Amino acid sequence: xxxxxxIKQVPERDAQIRVAADGKWIDxxxxxxxxxxxxxxxxEEALQLKEKNGGEVVVVCAGPERVTSTLREALxxxxxxxxxxxxxxxGERDTLGIAQMLADAMKGEAADLILTGLQSDDLGLGQTxxxxxxxxxxxxxxxxxxxxxxxxGLRVKRELEDGWFQHVEMPLPALLTIQSGGNKLRYATxxxxxxxxxxxxxxxxxxxxxAKAVSxxxxxxxxxxxKTEMLTGTPAEIATQLVEKLKFEVRVL
Amino acid sequence: xxxVLVVMEQRAGVLNRMSLEALAAGQQLAxxxxxxxxxxxxxxxxxxxVAGVEKVYSVEHALLKDYTSDGYVDALEQLVKKVQPxxxxxxxxxxxxxxxxxxATRFMQVLISDATAxxxxxxxxxxxxxxxxxxxYKQTGDGPCFVSVQAGSFRAxxxxxxxxxxxxFTPELNAGMIRNKPGEPFRESAQTVDLSAAPVIVSVGRGIxxxxxxxxxxxxxxxxxxxxxxSRPICDNGWLPMERQVGSSGQTVSPKLYLAVGISGAIQHLxxxxxxxxxxxxxxxxxxxxxxxxxxxxxxxxxxxxxALTKAVLAAKS
Ligand SMILES: Cc1cc2nc3c(=O)[nH]c(=O)nc-3n(C[C@H](O)[C@H](O)[C@H](O)COP(=O)(O)OP(=O)(O)OC[C@H]3O[C@@H](n4cnc5c(N)ncnc54)[C@H](O)[C@@H]3O)c2cc1C
Ligand SMILES: Nc1ncnc2c1ncn2[C@@H]1O[C@H](COP(=O)(O)O)[C@@H](O)[C@H]1O
Numbered sequence: 001x002x003x004x005x006x007i008k009q010v011p012e013r014d015a016q017i018r019v020a021a022d023g024k025w026i027d028x029x030x031x032x033x034x035x036x037x038x039x040x041x042x043x044e045e046a047l048q049l050k051e052k053n054g055g056e057v058v059v060v061c062a063g064p065e066r067v068t069s070t071l072r073e074a075l076x077x078x079x080x081x082x083x084x085x086x087x088x089x090x091g092e093r094d095t096l097g098i099a100q101m102l103a104d105a106m107k108g109e110a111a112d113l114i115l116t117g118l119q120s121d122d123l124g125l126g127q128t129x130x131x132x133x134x135x136x137x138x139x140x141x142x143x144x145x146x147x148x149x150x151x152x153g154l155r156v157k158r159e160l161e162d163g164w165f166q167h168v169e170m171p172l173p174a175l176l177t178i179q180s181g182g183n184k185l186r187y188a189t190x191x192x193x194x195x196x197x198x199x200x201x202x203x204x205x206x207x208x209x210x211a212k213a214v215s216x217x218x219x220x221x222x223x224x225x226x227k228t229e230m231l232t233g234t235p236a237e238i239a240t241q242l243v244e245k246l247k248f249e250v251r252v253l
Numbered sequence: 254x255x256x257v258l259v260v261m262e263q264r265a266g267v268l269n270r271m272s273l274e275a276l277a278a279g280q281q282l283a284x285x286x287x288x289x290x291x292x293x294x295x296x297x298x299x300x301x302x303v304a305g306v307e308k309v310y311s312v313e314h315a316l317l318k319d320y321t322s323d324g325y326v327d328a329l330e331q332l333v334k335k336v337q338p339x340x341x342x343x344x345x346x347x348x349x350x351x352x353x354x355x356x357a358t359r360f361m362q363v364l365i366s367d368a369t370a371x372x373x374x375x376x377x378x379x380x381x382x383x384x385x386x387x388x389x390y391k392q393t394g395d396g397p398c399f400v401s402v403q404a405g406s407f408r409a410x411x412x413x414x415x416x417x418x419x420x421x422f423t424p425e426l427n428a429g430m431i432r433n434k435p436g437e438p439f440r441e442s443a444q445t446v447d448l449s450a451a452p453v454i455v456s457v458g459r460g461i462x463x464x465x466x467x468x469x470x471x472x473x474x475x476x477x478x479x480x481x482x483x484s485r486p487i488c489d490n491g492w493l494p495m496e497r498q499v500g501s502s503g504q505t506v507s508p509k510l511y512l513a514v515g516i517s518g519a520i521q522h523l524x525x526x527x528x529x530x531x532x533x534x535x536x537x538x539x540x541x542x543x544x545x546x547x548x549x550x551x552x553x554x555x556x557x558x559x560x561a562l563t564k565a566v567l568a569a570k571s
Binding site for chain 1: 322323326346347350351352353354355357358359361362363364365366367376379380381382383384385386387388389390391392393394396398432433434435436437438439440441444452453477485486488489490495496498501502503504505509510517530531533534538540542544545546547548549550551552553557558560561562564565566568569570
């Protein structure tokens with residue numbers, strides 16, 4: 001089974017976020033980046049499917065030069081090849097533009113299965129995978145926890161709301177958007193890191209950004225809706241204040 | 254092209270709350286852009302009542318009995334072409350996430366997903382970076398504008414007015430174009446912990462760092478006579494059982510007190526605990542979105558605050 005995994009590089013979760021001077025995006029200086037969390041699970045699922053069924057795992061990422069570090073890490077974890085879609089202007093593209101770039105790079109690969117994360121930690125759109133499937137004309141399923149290869153295609157476990165699940169059977173080729181937490185993530189081994197140096201990363205140039213259907217006009221800190229009473233002092237002082245609140249306001253003590 | 258079409262979601266003949274919120278958003282938007290507001294409900298066979306709109310399209314077909322993205326996208330593409338709305342609104346449910354981006358793609362448009370507010374323009378507000386920032390989005394293409402609405406962002410007022418006139422819309426579908434075969438929904442295991450009735454809940458998030466640290470939060474819960482709960486990553490890691498997960502894919506709780514320790518406050522967590530009477534949040538990041546819903550906030554290191562609080566609670570009780 002030939003599996004493509006779309007991975008995105010996003011700011012670290014604990015990163016201090018500042019709005020950029022033009023108010024259109026965040027200040028990217030001194031930010032540290034990592035693989036988008038659900039994409040790490042998508043990669044893990046792909047590697048496990050390969051271990052069970054054989055085949056090849058190819059990771060694909062669109063972004064500027066810095067994203068090659070995330071691709072290298074994926075190679076060190078066990079991906080066979082990487083494709084870097086070189087684009088310095090992700091902000092100039094909407095979901096359709098990004099998905100089109102991914103589709104262009106993936107079309108020639110004729111993969112059996114394409115995995116994406118269910119949503120990116122920075123934009124949180126939750127739709128690039130579904131749009132990509134539609135552009136490629138293949139079926140998709142979203143918020144997937146488990147994937148099993150069957151004789152006729154796939155049987156996947158899809159998460160529904162409130163702790164419900166559902167199995168879905170689908171033919172190949174197909175696209176799945178993977179939810180976090182379905183597997184245990186592996187670490188790159190020293191051997192893996194060494195081997196990654198010999199693996200191929202193909203660089204393709206993105207076609208020019210077209211017209212956008214939607215545009216991000218402005219980013220800003222959310223206005224506080226609710227008046228939160230902030231308690232300050234030493235830990236002991238804060239604890240005393242909290243106990244007062246628990247006794248007299250919340251009345252649970 | 255004019256007006257607003259709200260696509261509502263039903264299960265077993267009942268509209269869900271988020272659909273009523275989406276309808277409220279649709280009415281608000283229609284007041285801004287004009288052209289009126291109509292609704293649509295997809296089902297195997299109609300019979301549903303919707304109030305407060307001019308008309309409701311009952312999209313009916315035997316192949317729409319079980320949800321599939323292929324069936325819904327084809328059916329709704331036909332409906333949108335017939336109704337010709339300027340805006341198509343949805344509740345941001347898991348089902349909508351599954352098909353609405355593909356539906357928008359059919360029109361070469363992009364879904365503005367998970368909107369929390371609509372301003373004049375219209376400008377659609379959505380969150381970035383798990384709630385750390387807000388962003389304003391505008392449609393720049395021409396064609397219907399597709400928008401999904403985040404849970405709890407619009408007030409679903411009690412359905413006002415008379416039931417809308419129903420127009421049945423029968424899309425042309427054939428079984429061959431539905432590629433996925435969905436199974437029956439199921440639950441993993443019988444739930445033995447019912448957090449919905451707990452008066453006091455202490456909830457732990459990824460700020461706890463390691464499994465072995467959970468005990469310091471457990472000690473606080475014991476001192477308070479509270480139930481333990483957690484954000485999703487804690488349950489994914491197996492540090493606490495799945496049934497203690499609060500949020501859109503876990504339990505919904507509304508205790509007298511919800512004490513959140515090292516939880517950032519992503520929307521999928523907040524929807525599960527926003528109904529709490531009082532919320533206390535302990536987090537080292539002053540910009541963590543959990544403070545948006547907290548009555549009392551402590552910016553600090555949980556490893557210092559939590560043990561001090563446990564001590565103070567025990568002292569107060571003795
Ligand atoms: C479809 C879908 C469904 C989901 N369902 C759910 C759900 O049901 N429930 C759920 O919870 N999530 C759910 N999620 C995941 C959700 O989006 C968040 O990823 C998750 O809630 C984050 O958990 P967290 O707050 O514990 O971790 P993080 O977001 O990593 O936050 C950890 C917090 O701890 C703080 N911290 C770190 N160290 C310390 C310290 N020493 N002292 C004090 N504070 C500290 C940090 O400042 C940070 O704010 C879902 C996601 C999706 C896409
Ligand atoms: N620039 C990108 N490069 C590779 N994959 C991407 C990119 N942007 C989004 N994706 C994929 O699409 C998923 C959903 O992203 P989003 O629609 O932004 O929430 C991510 O989890 C990735 O798998």
